[in-house]
Amino acid sequence: MMPSGKLNTEGRTMKLSNRIANINGGGSDGWEVFLRAREMIGAGQPVIELTIGEHDIKTDPIIIDAMFASAKSGNTTYSAVPGSPALRAEIAARYQRLTGVETKAGNVLVTSGGQAALFSAHLAALNPGDTGLICDPYYATYPGVLRAAGAEVQMVPTRSSDNFLPQRGALAAAAKNAKSLLINSPNNPTGVVYPLETMQMIADVCIGHDLWLISDEVYDSQIWQGAHISPRGLPGMAERTLVVGSMSKSHAMTGSRIGWIIGPEEIIDQIMNLSTVNAYGVPGFIQDAAEFALKQGPEFEAKIADVFRRRTEMSQEILQKTNALRLIPAQGAMYLMLDVRNTGMSGEQFANKLLDEELIAVMPGESFGNSAAGHVRVAMTIADAPFVKALKRLVDFAERQ
Ligand code: PMP
Numbered sequence: 222m223m224p225s226g227k228l229n230t231e232g233r234t235m236k237l238s239n240r241i242a243n244i245n246g247g248g249s250d251g252w253e254v255f256l257r258a259r260e261m262i263g264a265g266q267p268v269i270e271l272t273i274g275e276h277d278i279k280t281d282p283i284i285i286d287a288m289f290a291s292a293k294s295g296n297t298t299y300s301a302v303p304g305s306p307a308l309r310a311e312i313a314a315r316y317q318r319l320t321g322v323e324t325k326a327g328n329v330l331v332t333s334g335g336q337a338a339l340f341s342a343h344l345a346a347l348n349p350g351d352t353g354l355i356c357d358p359y360y361a362t363y364p365g366v367l368r369a370a371g372a373e374v375q376m377v378p379t380r381s382s383d384n385f386l387p388q389r390g391a392l393a394a395a396a397k398n399a400k401s402l403l404i405n406s407p408n409n410p411t412g413v414v415y416p417l418e419t420m421q422m423i424a425d426v427c428i429g430h431d432l433w434l435i436s437d438e439v440y441d442s443q444i445w446q447g448a449h450i451s452p453r454g455l456p457g458m459a460e461r462t463l464v465v466g467s468m469s470k471s472h473a474m475t476g477s478r479i480g481w482i483i484g485p486e487e488i489i490d491q492i493m494n495l496s497t498v499n500a501y502g503v504p505g506f507i508q509d510a511a512e513f514a515l516k517q518g519p520e521f522e523a524k525i526a527d528v529f530r531r532r533t534e535m536s537q538e539i540l541q542k543t544n545a546l547r548l549i550p551a552q553g554a555m556y557l558m559l560d561v562r563n564t565g566m567s568g569e570q571f572a573n574k575l576l577d578e579e580l581i582a583v584m585p586g587e588s589f590g591n592s593a594a595g596h597v598r599v600a601m602t603i604a605d606a607p608f609v610k611a612l613k614r615l616v617d618f619a620e621r622q
Contacts, residue, residue, distance in 0.1 A: 244365045246374075251361065251588025254572045258582035268580045269611045271599045274409060274555055276473045276525070283517075284474065288510035300505035303493045304331025304481070308508045311515040312481050316466065318519070319441055322454035327486040330493055331503050335439040335467030335480035336362060341499075342463040342482055343370040343401065345492045346433035351400040356387050357590035360409045360437070367403075375399060378592045381560055384550055385411040385592065386419050389426065396430035407440035407449070407553030410589045410598040412533075414447040414552040424455040434462045439480070442471035442522040445530050446552040453483065460485055470555070471522050472514045479503060479511045529555045532601040532608055539612050545619035555601050558586070562595040564622035571619075572597050579614050 255272045262268050303309065309326035317324045332338040339362070347353055349371030355363050357376040367374045377395045379385045385408070396402070404423060406415035415423075427434045434452055441449045453462040467480035482492060496502065514521070533551045540548045540559075547560035561571045568585035575581050575597075584600070586593030599615070601608060 240369060240371060243368045246364055246368060251585065254569070254576060254582060254585055254588075257573075258576055261576070261580070266580060268576070268582055269603065269607065270582045271602065271608075271611060272582050272584050273602070274470070274600055275475055275602055276470075276528075276555075277602050277604055278473055278525070278528075280472070280474050280477065281514075281521075284472065284510050284514045287513035288477075288506050291509035292506035296505040296509055298505065300502040300508060302496050302502045303489070304329065304503065305505065305508050305512070308512045308515075311512050312466070312483070315515055316451070316464070316483055319449055320451040320454050322451060322459070324483060325486070328483050328489060330482045330484075330489045330496065331508060332480050332482060332496065333500050333503055334469060334478040335437065335465050336366075337478075337500065338465040338467070338480045338482045339363070339366050339403075339435070339437065340369060341492050341495050342435045342465060342484075343367055343372065343403075344495060345463065345488065346401045346435065347372040348400075352398050354392075354395050354399045354402040354432075356385075356402075356404055358385060358410055358586065358593035358596075359403075359590050360405060361588065363403060372401075376590060376592075377402075380592065381547075381549065381596065384413050385558070386413065386415065387423065389422050392423065392426050393430070396426050396432060399430065399432060401433040401435060402427060403435045403437065404452070405437040405440075407443055409440065409554050410556055410584070410586070410593065411549050411558045412551045412554050412556045413549060413558075414444055415450065416447060417450055420450045420452045420455060424452055424458050427452075427461060428457050432461070434458065435465060436462055437465045439465065439467040439470055440554040441466065443526045443529055443555060444553040445533050446550070449553075463488070468511050468514060471525065472511075473525050474511070474514065477507050477510065479507055529601050532605060533557070535605065535609055536599075536601070536612055539609065539616060543616050543620060545622070546616065549596075557599040557601065558593070559597050559599060560595060561597055561619060564619050566595075566622060568593065568595055568597050571622075574622075575615060575618055579618050581611050581615055581618075583615070 309329040313324040464483040468474040549558040572585040586596030
C-alpha cells in the first residue's frame, strides 16, 4: 500500500531514505482480504465487514459540542506541546484510577493518537540498529513502527495452545540481544488479557536483560474477564516502562487522533523534544474535547465498552456449539480470535473462501504474524443482530468444510 524505493517526479528519480523505503518491510502486508472486500463493496456487493477496529457508533455529540465550543471560543492557536496541564492531569488521574499506580500530570505526554505514542516511545528507547522485540501475533503497524525508528525487529513467538500468552523461555531467548519489548494487553488481535503472572514474568525478563518495556494499553477500558494490569506498577518497572494510551477505543474518538505516553517525568520531558520537532502539539480544541470526555467518568467509558462485552457473550453462546472452530478466550478488546485449523484451511484460505462464498470479510490470522497462522480475527464492529447472523453463517461455513 505504501510507496517504496524510488519516487519518480517529472522524469527525475530521487532516492528515498532507507528509513522510509523500509517501513513496509517488503512482501505481503496482510491486507489483501480487506482490500478485496472493499473492492467488492465498491462494485455493489453486500459484503459484511468484520475487519477493522472501528466502533459502529460515532464520537458522542456531547464531545463534539465541547470541541466546537472550544474552537469557537478561540482555542485555535498553537497549543502547549506536551498537552494542556488540565488534560495531562485528567489522563494521569484516569490511569491512576485504573491501575492504582501513582501518576502525575508531569508523567504524561499528549500525542496524536496511540500510534504517534508508539512511534515516539520507540524512537526514545532505541538507537538505529538496536533490536526491539514484538510479541507475535501483533497489531499490524508494530513492525513498521520499529523499522521507521531504524530498529531491527525481532518477534517473540507465542502459541495458540498457550492462548497466545508469551512464555519465559521464548522471551528470555529473544531478550539477549534486545533493547526493548513491546506488549499489548488487552490484546489486539487475540482478545487475551495478560494475567498478573505473565506481567510479572515479563517484568522479570525486562529487569534481568535491562530492556525498556513499551506497554500498549489502548484497550484498557475493554475487559470482560480478569483485570487490567499495567506493568508500570510492578516493582522496578516504573523507570523502564513507557505506557501507550489513547482515547480512540475508550471514547470512540478514533478520528480525533488523541493519545499519550505515560512514563518517568524526566523522560517525558525529553520525549517532548521529539513532539516539538514533529507535530508541535495536538490541536487545543481536540485536547479540550478529550478533557471533557475524560471528565464524563468511568460510566461513560463502560457504556461504549459494554457493546463489545455483550457481543462477546453472544458469540460465546454460538461458538461453544461447534467443534469446527476454537475461540481463544475472549477476555477483552473488540475482537474474537478463532482457531480454524480443524477445517484444514489456513487463516488466509478460510478468510478468502468465506468472503467469496458468504460475503463476510474477516482478517486472516497470518496478517498479524506467523504465530496466528490457521486463525482468523473477527471484529465485533457491526450492530448486534447482523453480527449474530454473520457469526452463525461463519460457523455454518466452517462446519461445511
Ligand atoms: N495499538 C493497538 C493495539 C491498536 O489496535 C491501535 C488501533 N487499532 C492502536 C494502538 C492505535 O490507536 P490510535 O492511534 O487510534 O490511538
